Amino acid sequence: MLQRKKLASLLLLAGVVSAGPAFAQSGSFTFVTGEVNVQRKDGQRVAVTKGTPVNPGDAIVTGTRGMAQLTMVDQAKISLRPNTQFQIEQYADRPDSDQGALLNLIRGTLRTFTGLIASRNRDRFVMKTKVATVGIRGSGNVLFAGTAADCDPAKVEASGGGCDITVNHTIEGSHAVTFGDFGAPGLPPQQGGAQTLVTGPGQTVLVTGRGDVRYIPTPQFIADAATNPTGAAKTPGGAGGGGDETRNFGPNDGSGSTTVQGTSTTTPVGNNGLGFSITDASGNLIGGEPLGLNDIVIAGGSTLAGQALSGDITREAGNFRSYRMYSGLSVALEPSLDGGVARDVQTYSSGGLNYTLGRWEGASFGYFGPGTGGLVPGSAHWIISGSGFPAYLSDVLTGTALYGAVVHTSPTNQNNTAGTLTGAQLDVNFSNRTLTATIGVNMPAAGGNAGGSWQLTAPDVPITFGSFFASTSDRLRITNGNGQSSQTNSSLYGSLEGSFVGSGLQGAAVGYSFTDQTGTSGNHNTVNGVIGFQGPTQNMAAQYRDGLVSDPMGILGSALVRNFGTANRPDEVTADAQGRVTAFAAPFQIYGGHQSYAIGGASVAQSGIDPETGLVWGRWSGGVALVTGGGQQQPLALDRGSLHYVFSGVQNGPVALPLTGTATYDLIGHTSPTDTLGNVGTLNSATLAADFSRRTVDLGVNLTIAGQSINASANSVPIYRDQYFSAFRGVVPPGLPVPQLLNITCQPTCPNPIGSVDGFFAGRSGQGAGMMYNLNGASGAAAFRRAGG
Structure with missing residues (x-):
């Protein structure tokens, strides 16, 4: 089954885990042949192999026999043909991000099939060339940028000297093709401004440096890229022959x-509309979570939420050290905090809700057991509580609830300066399956660092199987005391992550990590912390139906x-x-x-x-x-x-x-x-x-x-x-x-x-x-x- 908790773990750990640039990625190479290189934002040039990550700012170059395919975080596919230069100017690092994408084809040919980001934000998924802008209306196209004698796509030249042209061919969906930058100021098309043509499947548009925008017959080199994007040998025929067991959709399906x-051959009757009584499984609620399962959240330059059986958690003098991920999640990880000094260790117990939490100062954080991690600047914070029970409950409740902070570690920066949590609240709307998180942090001046204050707000964060996550790539907004906002300044970024815990979801364990590099280098701050929340116990006997689609x-x-x-x-x-x-x-x-x-x-x-x-x-x-x-x-x-x-x-x-x-x-x-x-x-x-x-x-x-x-x-x-x-x-x-x-x-x-x-x-x-x-x-x-x- 597509367990929400499991899928969250798989996606986040593929990063491996973070919303910050040190960990997150927007995609990776899933096919590489021939000479393919990527130039990073910092100017570093890297030879590409399968699995190499890509991020905003990366420029990719394929040689005369080089080809590559990228799979982005939202499952969009981008295939690059030989002699192509392509740059990812903007792309999210999470599949459910509200952020758009901006792709720049400098020269060459690419083929795309867009993913979730385009389906959610079609007006914010854009491809551009030197002379054209292509607005995505979904979902597949071939795009060429280069030069041609007399602006004729039949006379494409291998080097410069001709007329700049762009050719866009729509495979699926539709595209809006415009001369130049459609976002730039100017006259509307009907008054002599930039012209825009909208294409459907099979249509091709030519844009030239002279300002021409017109439909054209599909050039052969574009058709070849549309039907044979990897350059493999073409094979005749279609799908395999079908026997009696196979047919196309026919009238009976329609x-x-x-x-x-x-x-049943009779009309169903009963109290659920389908002719069956409700299965009374309320007896299974007695005694709470039967497995002794725990939710564990770590915050140390990134956030990681996982689950473990009590016997699979390793402690040192009562302080958390490592755990073996619960086998039901099908992820063989062993997150571990090694070395350092235990600080700020606390316990909390009220009404059946229990937390233990603390931080390790100067510890290493690894994902594959002791000795596998790197040093965390400052402290790695942790919090443990019994897993939310029943597992599905957050997805089937209705109504709203307010959760307040009842225990927390003092937030720390990379210098281990301890700050103050100035406020924290979760405003939960179970009916909408969302929550709004607010966290306030203050860091005093110390050791030449001026400190600062920050407000974290994440509205309408989806709740899936008791878990939630927000980053500055999607719903999290961070504002510092100088008025700088993560919405307008990419030097301010971070994430928060957590899950509902305890019987009846009476609590929530949350970790947060953010970085502020908006000031001078001596005043940069990376801040981590964990919080335990408590709210009203929810109705554990809420009725539900499990399903697969x-x-x-x-x-x-x-x-x-x-x-x-x-x-x-x-x-x-x-x-x-x-x-x-x-x-x-x-x-x-x-x-x-x-x-x-x-x-x-x-x-x-x-x-x-x-x-x-x-x-x-x-x-x-x-x-x-x-x-x-x-x-x-x-x-x-x-x-x-x-x-x-x-x-x-x-x-x-x-x-x-x-x-x-x-x-x-x-x-x-x-x-x-x-x-x-x-x-x-x-x-x-x-x-x-x-x-x-x-x-x-x-x-x-x-x-x-x-x-x-x-x-x-x-x-x-x-x-x-x-x-x-x-x-x-x-x-x-x-x-x-x-x-x-x-x-x-x-x-x-x-x-x-x-x-x-x-x-x-x-x-x-x-x-x-x-x-x-x-x-x-x-x-x-x-x-x-x-x-x-």
């Missing part, structure tokens, strides 16, 4: 439905986890009279968030209901579904793809799996696998077996689609907090120790297979289970019931 798998638009791209997981309030999952789901809430981004999905003009192609477990599953296809979030509505075209879903029934407490033993699960229903090319295949088998003693599952999926047989299996997959599991295979960010448990094989062949199989347990003791798979782009849902009940 207007009909299939309701045969475990589906496929990714028909490919938003997750090459991410490890390729399906969306969601916890819904019962009224967010809407069904028709036949029990077919027609609306729900789920992420529509690579990282967190909830948006409202509605079937709109699409149709239910398949659906199923199991009255015994309460599980429902199905597939939307044909027409256009709708996704609404942030006050905006986006179309979700399903004419050549499908959206698969599987949801649990309504229950009012977490799953508590049996403590020991094993069980096999029977497949009780499923959707037919589909791909993004319009093919519908056959699910040959899906298996699930649980080892409760080891808290792991074994799983398998076998399907046929478009003449290809795909088999996936994984053993000993960790179960996260008795409810969720995920196995995946793909491209792991460099340096990130992620066990890839999913094995994928194909007939006839599939080199470098990628995919994930994600799932959840449902019912008081996990009598049911939902599963979603995405294997080489083929997706589908499956529902299971434990054999023997």
